[in-house]
Amino acid sequence: MNGAFLRLRALIRKEARQMLRDRSNLFVGLALPVVLILLFGYSLSFDVTDARVAVVMEDNSAATMNAVAGLAGSDYLSPIWTYSMVEAEALIRAGQADAILRVPAEFTRNLLHGQGNLQLILNGVDSNTAQAIEGYATGAISTALQHIADRQGSPAAASASVTVLQRTWFNEASNSTWFLVPGLVVLVMTLIGAFLTSLLIAREWERGTLESLFVTPARPIEMVMAKLAPYLVIGVIDLAMCLIAARYVFDVPMRGSLWIIILSSLLYLLVSLALGLVISGVTKNQFAASQMALLASFMPAMMLSGFVFDLRNVPVVIQVVSNVLPATHFMGLIKTLFMAGDYWPQILRANLTLAAYAAVLILMATRTLTKKLD
Amino acid sequence: MTPIVEAAGLRKTFHDRDIGDVTAIDGLSLCVGQGELTALVGPDGAGKTTLMRMFAGLLKPDQGSLTVLGIDVARRPQAVQDRISYMPQRFGLYEDLSVQENLDLYADLHGVPADQRRDRFGRMLEMTDMARFTERPAGKLSGGMKQKLGLACTLVRSPDLLLLDEPSVGVDPLSRRDLWKIVHQLVEDEGLSVIVSTSYMDEAERCAQVHVMHEGRMLAEGTPATLRARAHGLTLVATPPAGTPARDLQARLIDAPDAIIDAVPRGGNVRFIRRPDADPARLADLLEGASSQTRCEELEDSFMILLREQDRAAEPLVAQAEPDRPPGDGKPVIVVRDLVRKFGDFTAVASTSFEVARGEIFGLLGPNGAGKTTTFRMLCGLLPATSGQLEVAGRNLRVARAQARARIGYVSQKFALYGNLSVRQNLEFFGGAYGLGGKMLRDRIRDAVEQFDLDPAAQSGLLPAGYKQRLAMATGLLHRPEILFLDEPTSGIDPLARRAFWRRITALAKGGVTVIITTHFMEEAEYCDRIAIQDAGEMLAIGTPQQVRDMAGHAGARDMNSAFIAIVEAGRKRRDAQAAA
Numbered sequence: 036m037n038g039a040f041l042r043l044r045a046l047i048r049k050e051a052r053q054m055l056r057d058r059s060n061l062f063v064g065l066a067l068p069v070v071l072i073l074l075f076g077y078s079l080s081f082d083v084t085d086a087r088v089a090v091v092m093e094d095n096s097a098a099t100m101n102a103v104a105g106l107a108g109s110d111y112l113s114p115i116w117t118y119s120m121v122e123a124e125a126l127i128r129a130g131q132a133d134a135i136l137r138v139p140a141e142f143t144r145n146l147l148h149g150q151g152n153l154q155l156i157l158n159g160v161d162s163n164t165a166q167a168i169e170g171y172a173t174g175a176i177s178t179a180l181q182h183i184a185d186r187q188g189s190p191a192a193a194s195a196s197v198t199v200l201q202r203t204w205f206n207e208a209s210n211s212t213w214f215l216v217p218g219l220v221v222l223v224m225t226l227i228g229a230f231l232t233s234l235l236i237a238r239e240w241e242r243g244t245l246e247s248l249f250v251t252p253a254r255p256i257e258m259v260m261a262k263l264a265p266y267l268v269i270g271v272i273d274l275a276m277c278l279i280a281a282r283y284v285f286d287v288p289m290r291g292s293l294w295i296i297i298l299s300s301l302l303y304l305l306v307s308l309a310l311g312l313v314i315s316g317v318t319k320n321q322f323a324a325s326q327m328a329l330l331a332s333f334m335p336a337m338m339l340s341g342f343v344f345d346l347r348n349v350p351v352v353i354q355v356v357s358n359v360l361p362a363t364h365f366m367g368l369i370k371t372l373f374m375a376g377d378y379w380p381q382i383l384r385a386n387l388t389l390a391a392y393a394a395v396l397i398l399m400a401t402r403t404l405t406k407k408l409d
Numbered sequence: 410m411t412p413i414v415e416a417a418g419l420r421k422t423f424h425d426r427d428i429g430d431v432t433a434i435d436g437l438s439l440c441v442g443q444g445e446l447t448a449l450v451g452p453d454g455a456g457k458t459t460l461m462r463m464f465a466g467l468l469k470p471d472q473g474s475l476t477v478l479g480i481d482v483a484r485r486p487q488a489v490q491d492r493i494s495y496m497p498q499r500f501g502l503y504e505d506l507s508v509q510e511n512l513d514l515y516a517d518l519h520g521v522p523a524d525q526r527r528d529r530f531g532r533m534l535e536m537t538d539m540a541r542f543t544e545r546p547a548g549k550l551s552g553g554m555k556q557k558l559g560l561a562c563t564l565v566r567s568p569d570l571l572l573l574d575e576p577s578v579g580v581d582p583l584s585r586r587d588l589w590k591i592v593h594q595l596v597e598d599e600g601l602s603v604i605v606s607t608s609y610m611d612e613a614e615r616c617a618q619v620h621v622m623h624e625g626r627m628l629a630e631g632t633p634a635t636l637r638a639r640a641h642g643l644t645l646v647a648t649p650p651a652g653t654p655a656r657d658l659q660a661r662l663i664d665a666p667d668a669i670i671d672a673v674p675r676g677g678n679v680r681f682i683r684r685p686d687a688d689p690a691r692l693a694d695l696l697e698g699a700s701s702q703t704r705c706e707e708l709e710d711s712f713m714i715l716l717r718e719q720d721r722a723a724e725p726l727v728a729q730a731e732p733d734r735p736p737g738d739g740k741p742v743i744v745v746r747d748l749v750r751k752f753g754d755f756t757a758v759a760s761t762s763f764e765v766a767r768g769e770i771f772g773l774l775g776p777n778g779a780g781k782t783t784t785f786r787m788l789c790g791l792l793p794a795t796s797g798q799l800e801v802a803g804r805n806l807r808v809a810r811a812q813a814r815a816r817i818g819y820v821s822q823k824f825a826l827y828g829n830l831s832v833r834q835n836l837e838f839f840g841g842a843y844g845l846g847g848k849m850l851r852d853r854i855r856d857a858v859e860q861f862d863l864d865p866a867a868q869s870g871l872l873p874a875g876y877k878q879r880l881a882m883a884t885g886l887l888h889r890p891e892i893l894f895l896d897e898p899t900s901g902i903d904p905l906a907r908r909a910f911w912r913r914i915t916a917l918a919k920g921g922v923t924v925i926i927t928t929h930f931m932e933e934a935e936y937c938d939r940i941a942i943q944d945a946g947e948m949l950a951i952g953t954p955q956q957v958r959d960m961a962g963h964a965g966a967r968d969m970n971s972a973f974i975a976i977v978e979a980g981r982k983r984r985d986a987q988a989a990a
Contacts, residue, residue: 038520041517041520042517042518042520044517045513045514045517045518046514046518048514048517049503049506049510049514052505052506052510053503053505053506056505057505239501242501242504243497243499243500243501244501244502244503245501246467246497246499246501247495247496247497247500247501247559247562247563248501248518249465249467249490250465250466250467250490250493250494250495251490251515251518251519252487252490252491252518252519252520253518254487406466406467406486406487406490407467407468407469408462408467408468409423409468409469
């Protein structure tokens with residue numbers, strides 16, 4: 036047993052030295068997460084601010100002015116006042132407006148009868164933005180109408196005009212940063228995990244070092260453990276960066292227990308590192324391995340894990356594929372942990388799934404290092 | 410004596426989608442004794458590496474039994490791996506780790522205790538002469554040094570069996586001698602059992618037992634003396650009439666396989682082996698008046714006899730190259746004056762001058778890291794010189810590099826053709842790159858395929874080493890260059906292929922092509938008209954092979970290898986003395 040310990044220590048020392056001397060890899064491991072955090076945290080956001088809405092006022096009564104005044108008071112919308120549909124259409128075509136709100140000439144009269152109709156025309160080129168504007172505009176107008184109704188004390192007008200009931204749980208502000216940052220933990224763990232380790236075994240095959248290493252008392256499992264260890268440390272540093280950024284830079288709530296977040300993340304990191312090693316051991320070629328690692332781990336984690344798209348809305352085939360990915364299980368868990376809190380059935384189920392993945396992948400990685408050349 | 414390795418009826422077949430099944434080991438049996446130095450020799454593709462890997466438990470035999478140290482390797486490979494040390498052909502040094510860190514890693518893996526380790530490291534560093542470089546990253550060592558470090562890492566502890574797979578391929582004579590010194594010392598001091606595979610016969614000659622392999626089978630085995638006896642009475646040496654180059658006579662002899670088994674130039678003479686049934690009249694005819702006498706047989710002679718018995722017609726030896734231009738008018742085609750190349754403050758080539766005449770074969774020799782490749786690259790116009798004058802084919806390389814390049818052909822050390830293209834596609838591409846096209850290119854390709862006996866449809870990357878080398882040469886000759894540069898063209902190809910290669914080179918030179926060549930095989934220097942020995946960027950000796958051997962004095966009388974070592978060592982001593990003064 037003592038021999039095994041000494042060998043493991045020697046191998047870990049070797050891997051750590053190699054890792055620290057490979058500047059470009061170390062850069063990917065430590066600086067890329069920072070870039071990702073900033074990139075996703077700041078620039079990838081589905082929120083729309085100061086969306087330009089061309090307001091066509093065909094009816095200039097006081098009630099109308101009151102109804103649309105809510106638009107001007109919103110952080111998310113900035114109205115452009117126009118007086119004809121032609122003018123508004125020109126704006127939207129020129130890309131100077133994202134939507135048109137048309138107040139028809141008969142609006143005031145109809146409002147009194149409780150049938151106030153406004154026309155909202157959205158530029159559907161960017162559907163995310165269009166949806167956001169729709170939400171903001173209806174929200175702003177219905178609030179304004181509510182105020183009118185309250186002031187007039189007319190129950191008919193009030194009941195007829197309040198048609199939108201908008202409420203969002205957990206992400207009260209419908210803030211997409213809150214929704215994206217926990218997913219970022221998944222992406223960073225996937226990227227540094229699979230991408231960095233995907234080079235390790237392949238590099239030893241390419242440089243012929245494995246043949247010499249094979250004919251020593253070193254066991255395959257020791258080689259795998261030694262390859263995982265230093266990158267686990269890098270992963271912990273990256274995880275800390277992600278959590279600190281989430282809490283203090285993006286003010287994302289952390290409603291679940293911190294230690295569960297950390298333990299689950301480490302378990303997922305292990306899965307990811309082991310996946311990289313398996314890819315590396317199977318391809319035996321650094322270039323192919325890094326390509327494969329991107330395609331097999333990072334891309335699916337981004338597209339199919341529920342990071343961006345809600346998995347309930349995708350075709351069944353894709354759902355099945357998604358559920359095979361360890362990233363999907365971790366994504367669901369980490370979002371719940373951040374936004375909702377500890378939900379034990381999910382914590383147990385997801386972590387057991389991840390542990391099973393880790394065990395299988397480590398076993399597979401060990402098999403790729405079986406001391407055979409044919 | 411108890412056998413340390415015992416194999417019976419071994420068979421190993423590799424399955425390959427592209428080239429089909431290849432039987433690497435074909436019903437082979439052997440027995441290796443303890444405490445002995447045993448050599449495995451054989452041409453390229455004989456199965457030496459496969460056999461070594463089976464001994465090391467890295468490959469499982471398909472059939473047959475194999476016990477190493479009394480253990481069934483196929484069943485318990487780790488038990489064998491815990492007790493042996495194995496140095497693969499390309500030893501896997503961690504290039505980003507320092508010399509010391511590499512040694513530490515292997516010592517830790519083998520569980521060498523601290524007190525033993527200190528002695529062992531001291532001894533290894535002293536024997537390899539690397540104590541000064543312990544902090545240097547392994548990747549920054551020269552080729553010979555890397556090989557020595559590989560051996561040191563393999564020998565961090567005293568194993569029960571040491572396996573060395575072609576430890577001296579691509580290693581210069583000095584490093585080669587150092588490697589062998591270490592092995593011999595360990596065999597003597599520790600009674601180490603060693604199995605070494607090699608393609609150098611002088612190395613096999615130093616072993617207690619020699620096993621000759623060919624195409625996965627055992628051709629012959631025994632002590633060097635019993636193997637040598639096969640060539641007894643067949644070995645001769647001929648002296649060509651004064652004023653004629655030895656290689657003309659050598660060419661005539663080797664072109665007559667009906668009477669001659671092998672012929673090589675050596676020190677102005679031609680050593681050859683006659684067929685046992687050769688007609689004396691035919692022999693006298695071939696010698697054309699050159700006097701001949703018998704000489705002592707060597708292991709190499711027996712080896713050549715064994716190989717020729719195996720494949721009589723494998724290598725078409727006759728190379729027909731029509732003289733394209735009138736041979737040597739004595740005017741130099743390459744003029745080098747005070748050539749210097751520096752990389753930062755490191756001088757790779759120091760003030761070098763020489764001339765090469767048309768149709769001459771000029772050999773550039775030197776240990777690893779001597780500056781040969783740098784000199785070579787400057788001559789080809791691939792690397793600008795720091796200072797000095799450089800004229801190739803009448804063009805000043807410093808101003809008219811492109812024009813000079815059109816007149817030279819270059820065959821690099823590594824296979825630099827496209828592996829996934831066919832032979833024809835490679836020839837077409839490189840012909841096009843040299844500005845050939847249409848009917849001219851088609852004709853040239855047809856000639857090249859015929860002359861080098863190539864299969865135009867074969868995929869280049871899958872060719873055997875010897876054929877790859879032929880293709881590389883065919884490509885370098887497509888545009889009919891006046892000067893052909895060859896960088897270590899024969900490393901890694903077997904003796905028969907090497908004979909055929911040199912036959913082509915001598916034919917080209919006769920046709921007026923100037924050939925500049927580097928090599929690690931010192932006996933190949935004998936084919937050259939003139940050779941230059943370089944070390945640490947300096948030109949130590951230049952002249953005909955005989956002149957260079959004379960320069961080395963006593964050592965040169967033995968062979969080119971000894972002459973080379975003597976000259977390089979004298980040069981180093983002189984430099985050290987200068988540095989001390």
